[in-house]
Amino acid sequence: MTSALLVFDPLCGYLKKASIGDKEAAKALVNNISPKLFRTAYRLLGNSHDAEEATQETLIKLWKIAKDWKTGNAKIETWCYRVLTNHCFDKLRAKNRYIFDEIDENIQANEIHTDDIIARGEIRNQIDLALDKLPARQKTAIIMTYFEGLGAKDVAASLDCTIEAVESLLARAKKALKQCLQEHDENFGQNIMSFALN
Amino acid sequence: MMDQDFKNILSQASNPPDCPNDKFIDVFLAQMDKDLAPATKAAPSNKMFLYGSMAAAFLVIIGTSFTIGRNNSDFNIAHVFNKGQNVAPYNDAEIIDVIDKEIAEDDFAAQLTGDEDISTIVPINKTSNP
Numbered sequence: 001m002t003s004a005l006l007v008f009d010p011l012c013g014y015l016k017k018a019s020i021g022d023k024e025a026a027k028a029l030v031n032n033i034s035p036k037l038f039r040t041a042y043r044l045l046g047n048s049h050d051a052e053e054a055t056q057e058t059l060i061k062l063w064k065i066a067k068d069w070k071t072g073n074a075k076i077e078t079w080c081y082r083v084l085t086n087h088c089f090d091k092l093r094a095k096n097r098y099i100f101d102e103i104d105e106n107i108q109a110n111e112i113h114t115d116d117i118i119a120r121g122e123i124r125n126q127i128d129l130a131l132d133k134l135p136a137r138q139k140t141a142i143i144m145t146y147f148e149g150l151g152a153k154d155v156a157a158s159l160d161c162t163i164e165a166v167e168s169l170l171a172r173a174k175k176a177l178k179q180c181l182q183e184h185d186e187n188f189g190q191n192i193m194s195f196a197l198n
Numbered sequence: 199m200m201d202q203d204f205k206n207i208l209s210q211a212s213n214p215p216d217c218p219n220d221k222f223i224d225v226f227l228a229q230m231d232k233d234l235a236p237a238t239k240a241a242p243s244n245k246m247f248l249y250g251s252m253a254a255a256f257l258v259i260i261g262t263s264f265t266i267g268r269n270n271s272d273f274n275i276a277h278v279f280n281k282g283q284n285v286a287p288y289n290d291a292e293i294i295d296v297i298d299k300e301i302a303e304d305d306f307a308a309q310l311t312g313d314e315d316i317s318t319i320v321p322i323n324k325t326s327n328p
Contacts, residue, residue, distance in 0.1 A: 035217040042214035
């Protein structure tokens with residue numbers, strides 16, 4: 001099993017030093033990891049306040065387990081993503097914003113209101129809305145893979161699933177996004193792509 | 199849609215606001231101070247425990263050295279005296295003389311009280327000093 005292999009984590013040194021009170025190491029650790037966590041939380045939750053809260057809570061949890069962190073077992077970043085996404089999912093569940101049941105994912109993904117997109121009138125907003133309508137796990141897989149550049153293995157560890165499951169999530173997310181964007185833009189092939197490539 | 203095309207499309211999504219790193223750092227460091235403070239506050243009591251332990255160890259050492267010293271120095275007089283109690287203060291000849299004298303006195307006393315035949319009385323002075 002690959003998970004049994006020791007993992008080299010450059011952040012581990014910072015965490016160990018921080019755990020014994022080294023504030024410079026703590027600053028370096030937070031500086032390194034918090035932007036990634038904040039961006040992910042923001043894209044998942046959609047507002048700065050909740051994203052800050054999620055990031056802060058993840059960092060505090062990281063501090064709490066700093067002394068007991070076992071070097072080589074997991075990457076700190078992956079662990080943080082996992083804590084963060086769980087927090088975000090809980091938050092989204094509380095808001096009833098997403099349906100997490102797999103059966104409803106396709107239905108949910110297709111329910112983009114034309115009026116909303118037309119009113120905004122921008123491709124950027126179309127993409128945002130399309131992403132926003134994705135089921136939470138699909139959206140998380142997209143964010144981690146395409147916005148944060150994580151590998152499938154790390155995404156799988158963060159979402160507590162297999163690499164195959166991540167690939168499946170990504171495939172469904174891409175299909176749903178494409179359908180959503182095409183439904184509201186007949187010239188999707190030209191407009192979106194030309195906008196994206198400019 | 200190719201993966202690269204997909205990336206290009208997603209890159210057009212709106213960007214998140216700047217990450218409030220300083221805020222995160224401040225909260226993280228505050229939490230560090232809060233959690234590490236009890237250990238610092240506990241230091242005085244730990245020091246007291248250390249000083250107490252040192253004082254106790256010092257007393258034990260002093261007591262032990264006193265006892266050992268007492269057994270191996272001039273205080274040994276008492277110890278030798280204890281051993282001396284097992285040694286007779288007189289030599290055997292003196293003890294035998296004392297016992298013989300006591301027996302002779304007892305015999306003489308018995309004769310005087312009529313427990314024995316008085317005709318056989320031999321003056322004790324004659325026995326001891328013929």
